Amino acid sequence: MEQVQLRSPHLLGLEELTREEIQLILDTADSFKEVIERPIRKVPALRGKSVVNLFFEPSTRTRISFEIAEKQLSADVINFSASTSSVAKGETLRDTVRNIEAMKVDVVVIRHAAAGAPQFLTRCLTHSVVINAGDGAHEHPTQGLLDLLTIRDRFGRVDGLRVVIVGDIAHSRVARSNIWGLRTMGASVAVCGPPTLIPPGIETMGVEVFYRVEDALREADVINVLRIQLERQHGGLFPTLREYARTFGITPERLIHTKPHAIIMHPGPINRGVELSTDVADSERSVILDQVTNGIAIRMAVLYLLNRGGDDDVE
Ligand code: CP
Numbered sequence: 001m002e003q004v005q006l007r008s009p010h011l012l013g014l015e016e017l018t019r020e021e022i023q024l025i026l027d028t029a030d031s032f033k034e035v036i037e038r039p040i041r042k043v044p045a046l047r048g049k050s051v052v053n054l055f056f057e058p059s060t061r062t063r064i065s066f067e068i069a070e071k072q073l074s075a076d077v078i079n080f081s082a083s084t085s086s087v088a089k090g091e092t093l094r095d096t097v098r099n100i101e102a103m104k105v106d107v108v109v110i111r112h113a114a115a116g117a118p119q120f121l122t123r124c125l126t127h128s129v130v131i132n133a134g135d136g137a138h139e140h141p142t143q144g145l146l147d148l149l150t151i152r153d154r155f156g157r158v159d160g161l162r163v164v165i166v167g168d169i170a171h172s173r174v175a176r177s178n179i180w181g182l183r184t185m186g187a188s189v190a191v192c193g194p195p196t197l198i199p200p201g202i203e204t205m206g207v208e209v210f211y212r213v214e215d216a217l218r219e220a221d222v223i224n225v226l227r228i229q230l231e232r233q234h235g236g237l238f239p240t241l242r243e244y245a246r247t248f249g250i251t252p253e254r255l256i257h258t259k260p261h262a263i264i265m266h267p268g269p270i271n272r273g274v275e276l277s278t279d280v281a282d283s284e285r286s287v288i289l290d291q292v293t294n295g296i297a298i299r300m301a302v303l304y305l306l307n308r309g310g311d312d313d314v315e
Contacts, residue, residue: 002025003037003206004024004031005020005024005182005305006021006024006025006305006306007021007030009129010118010122010129010131010132011130011132011142011302011305012118012119012122012130012132012139012141013124013132013133013139013141013176013177014090014139014141014144014180014181015137015139015144015180015185016185017141017178017181017186018182018184019125019184019186022145022148022181022184022185023185023304024147025261025302025305026145026149026152026301027042027067028301028304028305029149029294029297029298029300029301030144030149030297030300032296032300032301032304033297034142035072035292036072036296036300037315038299041088041315042071042072042074042115043072043073043074043136044046044073044130044215044216044240044301045073045304045308046070046072046073046074046075046304046307047074047075048076049075049076049106049107049300049307050075050076050078050103050104050105050106050107051066051070051075051076051077051078051105051106051107051108051292052072052078052079052080052105052107052109053066053067053077053078053079053109053110053133053177053304054080054085054096054097054100054109054110054112054116055079055080055081055082055110055111056082056110056111056112056113057111057113058132058135059111059134060132060146060268060269061267061268061292061295062111062140062142062143062295063069063079063111063133063176065071065072065292065295065296065299066133066299067079068296068299069296069297069299069300070299070303072151072300073303073304075303076136078105079307080100081200083111087169089181093112093121093124094120094124094134094244095292097121097124097125098125101125101126101127101128105122105128106127106128106129106220107127107128107129107131107215107306107307108121108129108130108131108308109124109131109133109195110131110132110133110135111133111134111135112135112136113136114135114136115135115136115138115173115252116132116135116136116166116313117135117136117139118131118135119281121142128158128165128170129306129307131302131303132307133172135173136173137170137171137173137176137309138176139173139177139180139221140173140176140177141177141181142266142295142297142298142299142302142309143173143174143177143178143182143267144174144177144178144180145280145301145302146291146294146297146298147174147178147181147224147267147292147293148181148182148185148294148313149264149297149298150265150290150291150294151163151187151263151265153290154263154264154287154290156220156289158182158185158186158187159185159187160186160187160188161187161222162187162188162190162219162220162221162222163178163182163187163188163189163190163220163221163222163224164190164191164192164210164216164217164220164222164223164224165178165189165190165191165192165224165226165281166191166192166193166213166216166217166223166224166225166248166250166275167192167193167197167225167226167227167228167248168193168197168226168228168229168275169191169193169197169198169199169202169226170193170196170197170198171197171228171229172226172229173294174192174226175226175268175276176205178238179191179205179206179207180205182221183205183206183298184192184206185292187222188206188208189206189207190207190208190209190210190220191207191208191210192209192210192212192217192235192248193211193215193217193248194211194238194244194247194248195211196223196237196238197237197238198211208226213247213248213250213254214254214257215270217255217257217258217262218257218258218260219259220259220262221252221262221263222262223258223262223263223264223265223266224261224266224267225265225266225305226266226267226273226275227248227263227266227267227268227270227271227275228274228293230245231245240260241271241274244274244275244276245273245275248275249273249274249275249276249277250264250275250280251277251279251280252277252280252283253278255280255285263285263286263287264276264280264281264283264285264286264287264288265286265287265288266281266286266288266291266292266293267291268288268291268292270288
C-alpha cells in the first residue's frame with residue numbers, strides 16, 4: 001500500500017489538507033509525545049537544518065513551542081523579531097525573506113498580520129519550506145491541528161462529535177482552521193457570537209450559526225472559546241466588554257445545562273472574566289493546558305513531515 005505523504009512542501013492552511021494528511025500529522029504527533037517525555041528530549045531528525053522563526057506579531061505559545069519543537073528535532077534555530085530588525089528601517093517583507101534565504105535557511109515559520117503573507121513567501125522563496133504560524137484573520141493551521149489532537153486524545157475520535165466555537169469568529173484565524181480541520185475529520189461544527197462578530201455567509205463552510213449561547217451549548221461535546229480580539233476590531237461591534245461577558249461569556253452557570261463530559265478549550269491568551277470565567281478556565285473540564293502541551297508534538301510532526309526527505313526514522 002502506498003504510504004501517505006503531505007502533498008505540499010509548505011503548510012499554509014488546513015483548508016488544503018485531506019483527511020489522510022491530517023490523520024498522518026496527528027499520528028506522527030502521537031509518536032513524538034514519547035520523545036517529549038524522555039529524560040533527554042532530543043532526536044536527530046532535523047540535524048543540519050536551519051529554521052528561522054519570523055514573528056511580525058506578538059506570540060507566547062506558538063513562538064515558544066515552535067522553538068522547543070525545532071530544538072528537540074536538533075535543528076539550528078534563529079529567532080527574528082520585526083521590531084529589532086531592518087524592517088524597522090523600512091525593508092520590505094520580500095527583501096527580508098530573500099535575504100534570510102540567501103543565508104541558506106531551510107524553513108521559515110511566519111506569523112504576520114496580513115492574511116496571505118505565508119502564500120506570498122512561497123512565491124518569493126526558491127527552496128525554503130514555509131510554515132504558517134498565523135496570518136491575519138485567515139488561518140492558524142498548527143493551532144487547528146493541536147486542537148484536533150487534544151479532542152482526539154480526550155474522546156478517542158473526532159468523527160461524529162459536536163464542536164461549538166464561541167466568540168469573535170469574524171477576526172479569528174483559529175476559528176477558520178478549526179472549522180476546516182474539524183469538518184474534514186467528520187465533526188459537526190457550530191459557531192456562536194453576536195451577529196457583528198459572525199462573518200456573513202459562514203454557513204458555506206458547513207457550520208450552523210447560533211446567536212444565543214445557551215442554545216449553542218446544549219448539544220456540545222467540545223466548547224472552544226475564542227478571545228475577543230480587540231487589536232483587530234475597530235470599535236462598535238458590541239456595546240461593552242461587560243455586556244459581552246454577560247451575554248456570551250462561558251461561566252459555571254452557563255455550563256449547567258451542557259453535557260457533563262463536554263470539554264472547554266481556548267487557544268489563549270484568555271481575557272479572564274470576558275469570554276471565559278476564571279472558574280471555568282481552571283476547572284476539571286478545561287483542557288487548555290493540554291492544548292499547549294500538544295502544540296509541541298504537533299509542531300514537531302509538521303516540521304518533521306515537511307523536512308523528512310528519504311529518511312523516515314524518528315529515532
Ligand atoms: N494560540 C496562540 O496562537 O497563542 P500565541 O498568540 O501566544 O502564540
